[in-house]
Amino acid sequence: MARSSVHVSYATVPMVIVMTVLCLFLANNVTHARMPASYYVGGVYGWDPIIPMDTWARGKIFYAGDILEFKYDYQTSNVMVVNRTGYETCIANEGAKEYTSGDDRISLPYGLSYYIGTYDASDCSAGLKMAIRAIS
Numbered sequence: 001m002a003r004s005s006v007h008v009s010y011a012t013v014p015m016v017i018v019m020t021v022l023c024l025f026l027a028n029n030v031t032h033a034r035m036p037a038s039y040y041v042g043g044v045y046g047w048d049p050i051i052p053m054d055t056w057a058r059g060k061i062f063y064a065g066d067i068l069e070f071k072y073d074y075q076t077s078n079v080m081v082v083n084r085t086g087y088e089t090c091i092a093n094e095g096a097k098e099y100t101s102g103d104d105r106i107s108l109p110y111g112l113s114y115y116i117g118t119y120d121a122s123d124c125s126a127g128l129k130m131a132i133r134a135i136s
C-alpha cells in the first residue's frame with residue numbers, strides 16, 4: 001500500500017515539472033505579448049491608387065488589433081469599410097462605414113476586412129481597394 005502510493009507520487013514529479021515549465025512558458029508568452037503595430041496604408045503614397053493598395057498589403061502579416069492609418073486628401077477621397085461584395089463590385093454595400101477625415105486610424109478586426117475608396121467612381125477600380133486578413 002505504502003509502496004504503491006510512493007510509486008504514484010514519484011510518477012507525478014515529471015508531470016509537475018512539465019506543467020510548471022508549460023505554465024512558465026505560457027505566462028512568458030502573455031507578458032511578452034506583441035504590441036499592436038501601426039501601418040500607414042500605401043506607405044509613402046498614402047491611400048492612393050498610384051499603386052494598387054492590395055499590392056501594398058501583399059506579403060505583410062497583420063494581426064487583429066493592428067492599426068491601419070489611412071492618409072489622403074479629404075476633399076478628393078474617402079475610405080469605405082465594406083463587405084466582400086462591396087470590395088468585388090466597387091459599390092459600397094448597405095451598412096458600409098464611411099471615413100472622411102483624411103487621416104483615419106482604423107483598428108483591424110480579426111479575419112477578413114475590406115476597404116475601398118468611392119469618392120470618385122473610378123477610384124476603387126483604379127486600385128483604391130484593399131482586402132486584409134488579420135490573424136490573432
Ligand SMILES: *[C@@H]1O[C@H](CO)[C@@H](O)[C@H](O)[C@H]1NC(C)=O
Pocket residue numbers: 083084085086093094095
Ligand atoms: C454585403 O452587404 C449587402 C447588404 O447588406 C448584402 O446584400 C451582401 O450579401 C453582403 N455580402 C456579403 C459577402 O456578405
